[in-house]
Amino acid sequence: MNATRPATAPPAAPGNPIQVMLEAPLSLRERKKLKTRQTIRREAYRLIAEQGYENTTVDQIAAAAEISPSTFFRYFATKEDLVLTDEYDPAMIEALLARPSDEPFLRSCREAVIGMIRHLLEHEREELLVRMRLVRDVPALRARMMDSANDPRQLYLTVLTRRAGVPEPTFTMRIAATALAAATTETVLQWAESEGAEDIADLVDRTFAVLENGFAGL
């Protein structure tokens, strides 16, 4: 995560660590890679917006991005990853681990989730909405969204395990992480359902209220 390893004196960049990480000095190669990745995504979203997800083929996307289809799969393992991949997990883990470890886990999560979402709303609200709409509408995406590789479950599990200082997660932790991941994901989907009209922080609050109260009143 620091300089490209190119031991060639990266210029010191002060500021918050995330910024630093994002604006780290990149070699020409890596700048190109990043640019290609962005181009692919941009062209893909454009085509998908025009024609729909299923009607847009990888070949079309590759053509629009001016790369070969082979190259597409070097950037995204599957077509679904175009929509499902993000890079927030490390930040989430950090935010969660930063909370006092004697705080109830649900509370830690609520704070971390709300913090993350605030950040997303500020910086890429539109993209988030587009993505969630797609996940909402395309069955293949909805399914994959819940896959353990891509979803927050592993994240919660990691944090729970580390907080408890045990080597392996317990049964209870697995259940908690799974339920929590499903609930938070569903919350964002419900926000997309309202086309972003609802206050997502409020929705998150209501979600955690259900969980904290043991599903009371149902």
Place this chain on the structure above:
Amino acid sequence: MNATRPATAPPAAPGNPIQVMLEAPLSLRERKKLKTRQTIRREAYRLIAEQGYENTTVDQIAAAAEISPSTFFRYFATKEDLVLTDEYDPAMIEALLARPSDEPFLRSCREAVIGMIRHLLEHEREELLVRMRLVRDVPALRARMMDSANDPRQLYLTVLTRRAGVPEPTFTMRIAATALAAATTETVLQWAESEGAEDIADLVDRTFAVLENGFAGL
């Protein structure tokens, strides 16, 4: 079996409704269909046990079941459906609706889930274990398992909505159904993880304990 003619006076068959439903007079056509379906599944499981899920092609399954590949897809919309399709939802819904409607929903669920699982263990423990092992090991299956079409989420949602006597599920209900579905599915997967050694009823109890107590102690 008898009555090749469903339209005219099916013989009254007393007994429990499920039995009746299952042993209903079937036309020759329908009996054949059922048999084909069973053959496909049996041959598929056999091949999968020998070669693994990914290495077993639909063409192989079709050949083993002595049908054409086209026909395979008339019986199972996708290869995944071979493993993921079951017919327990109606019984689950009934069991849930049969519980007193002033009972806390979580308690109703626990009872219904345990009842259903007891039934499964008695009648098809091995098949359940095989299926859950597959779901556990094959990413594509794990992913699809969580898809709203195949999972218990819709089921819980239906019951919650009907119990409340409202036309549309509320946000809270959606969250609850989602979390609950994820938790129960994960429980069965964890049971498969132990190769069926753990007492599944005990696992279910522990799962509901986590949910009822608002994830306390984590």
Place this chain on the structure above:
DNA sequence: CCATCTTTTGAGAGTTACTGTCATTTGACA
């Protein structure tokens, strides 16, 4: 039992997401 209608099936061709290989290009670095 026959004639007709409907459902089920098989054959085959086509699409698309993905995989693997190999030669060529391009940036890194000395």
Place this chain on the structure above:
DNA sequence: TGTCAAATGACAGTAACTCTCAAAAGATGG
């Protein structure tokens, strides 16, 4: 500038589906 490693493109292949159409088999009315 020359050498090496990473990135790319061209190409061939696989397997899960989809569609269409004609043949086979069960259902139905006489």
